Amino acid sequence: MKDLKHLIYFEDLLQEANNELVKQAAADGKKALGYTCYFVPEVLLNLGGCFSVRLRAPGTSNTDIGTYYMTNKTCPFTRSILERSMEGGYNFLSAMFSSETCQMMHRAHEYFDIMGLVKEQNPDFFLSMMDVPFVTTKAAYEHYENQLRKHILEPLEKVYGVDISDKAIRAAIGEHNEICDIISELGELRKLPNPPITSYEFHVLQLVSECCPQYLIKDKLLETLKEVRKRKVDPKPNYRARIVVTGSEVDDPAFTKLLEDCGVYVVADRYCYGSLPGREQIEIREGESALTAVARHYLSTSECPRFMNKEKQVQRRSYLKQLVNDYDADGVLYLQMKFCEYWSYERVMGVHDMNEVEGIPCIGVEKEYTMASAGQLRTRFQAFVESIEIKKLQGGKM
């Protein structure tokens, strides 16, 4: 296929957190609001006068400072975020929003407070940490909504005078949904047997939509969508297996590239920083406040393994199964960031369920944040693709 017109531009935007568009938005007088976890609703960070930046640590080569503070026995992603924040890589932020949803992530974010990071550049900078429920009962939804109000909206209003009215939230939802429409339509194309977009390209676009001011990136995303709609595909698809990828944080498109090099087409990105969930429309129901809609949306769509209630546990498996069916996938890849407690157990249970209960070929893989162990991963992925091919040759028998 012909290269996408803006692909290199998008790739460049992913080279650093404080990219060209972030700088432009800051120059426009807008407040950059950082976050990493899905439980911090992106939409609320895009209220008038603000823009969201989902933090990454691209180009991490070592995490010496992060390792000193968090030891080498903690999640490499969070250590990389800490390293970058200590280096001053997030000094452009006006505020950081976090939640105590994952021990290591919230620890890394706490260093903004402990070390007084960013404060020197921006004395108004603040870190806000909220509580997120482990279940999805009625009380849990109410609790989550209260937390969003208290730990996101109210501080924004108090410190930066942001309009947090229902009308403002509705406007933000409207703009958010436009981005979601674009990404979702691009994502839906992956269901085709010969998709007009590669999984690498999709990963880049999804990340760009999370890491750049949405009002500045929307036009180019829309243009890319139009380009993809008309894109002429190769006569034959060049993948050997269609895989649903699920798991913890993946914010490096090079990882998807590695999978593609092994003959994998990532049909569905059900991992942190992925689009499933993340790019579904937020629906405001009749009589419901905009904030209630946001709380309901994020709590109900989240597929995080920290949800303990049975319904959510079952839903996580059935959602994956549904993705396999909808996207005509050949198998599932469970990814776990090294040292991630949530995904280590989820991977163990999920791989068992997929292989033994659902009969869906599945492997579980532990990975580092950087691509340092790409060689070992390549061997695993190639073997998995071959096993799927053998299964196909044998008419469904492994």
Add this chain to the structure above:
Amino acid sequence: MADERKRFYKGSGIAKHREWRGLKDTFYDYLQWVVNLGILAQFAAKSPVRIVKGLFEYRWFGGYIGALHMTDKCTAGLRGPALRTAHIQMHAIMKGTTGMLADSMIGDRRFGDTDAADKFVMLEQTMCPEIVAGFPNLKALPLEVLQGLLGTYMDQNLAPFYMDIMENVGLPADSCRLSANAAGVAINDDYPEVGACLITNNMPCDSSTMNSQLIERRIKIPTTVAGIPMRWEDESTDRYALAQMKEVIKFIEDTTGEKFDEKAFFKVMKQHNKEVRNEFEVWEYAKTPYTAFGNVISPLFHAFYFTFSGGSMPYIDKAAKKALKVAEKAYKNKTVSFDKARHRMITWGGPGCYFVDFNTWAYNCWGVLVPAQMDMFSGNVIISEDDLDDALLGIAHNYERGVMRRHLTGGYQHLLEVWDEAEKFNCDMVLVYDDITCKGAMGLAGVVNDQAKDKNKHLVWVQNDMFDHRTISRNEMRRQFSEYMTAVMQEEPLDESLVDFDDYEGW
């Protein structure tokens, strides 16, 4: 110089004879040993057939054979009032533990259908039993702790089998060992089939949130989740915490057919508060040079009643008051119970549970007295004795501040309370356990180091693998501490024979 290791068979923790503590203390110690035997006999008499069946059915049960040995190693070197408070507290621990073990077997459906099975509400992890207090016809029984933590105190070889099971199914070895052990017991179907229902929970951390889900899949009784807030100092979480407590109570009512009894509930809360107030008194003595509380058993007693009693075991209050009486007398007479102490050290973080007597060893080998350790500060919430909502919220607060949770969640400041506590307990040394799988604590390791430097404190790190002695053995833990004592503290050991010895094969 003493030569304590001579008393033991090489390579093990088995003593050739009991410790000589002088005529009076040796006789007292021997009598208490007989009392412990009596407690064990009472235990066996509760349901001999089922208990024997349990010993053959459950691998973990075998670890409890080391109970008397554990008592001996935890009381090693104690004299006078310190020996007396330790035994008083230990008797209560043994009575409670054997009672719960017996209940587990009596209600175990594996050994035949029994009405007794439905009289228990199973509580997972370190969830304490206050929430069951309003059901006088029901009893709370712990799931996980009996099969892991307590057993590992007695036998370091109990957990590795179960942790290996989890590694065989793909769980990384860097995952929390406490949770891995509990999940391994579930995979191996080694939990007694007892109880009308099970309350799982997110106590205390990420791994326990996840192992609960795995365990729930293997348990055949109705389950529900108590999802306790993490940001527990934030008052805006209270409403939700209270709602969770009410949902749990409704679940118990629905699954057992029992009705919540307010009168019975408040009676237990009163008892709970007595236990907490006793603890506060213990601290006041522990802060002084004339303390009769120190080393390992006092913190163990706290962890025990927090996790298992919560006001439901009347003998806990009795034992605490009896020990306090001994302590009061020692204080009035200015009796120095720990006369070998050259330093006072607070211990923090997740200890190596297979080396439960680390504090005792540090005292006997290096003259380092541990008057306080992190777990003592967990729980300790005074609960309302007349307002139901306030009381239920108090229970939630007690959970939120539970063992390990108190210091690892709700904000970094909680783990860093170590310096204030060290000051209060007049400690000149701080030991932080580097539990190599505890991510919540490790996430602040650098800050702890920085603060030690800023505050000019003696800080020693001792690595352990919580339940897995094969990774970092007891002797390796001793080596790390001894190195610090000679290199930094410039001390000579009180007993050279205790510095480096092999007990790898021991319980």
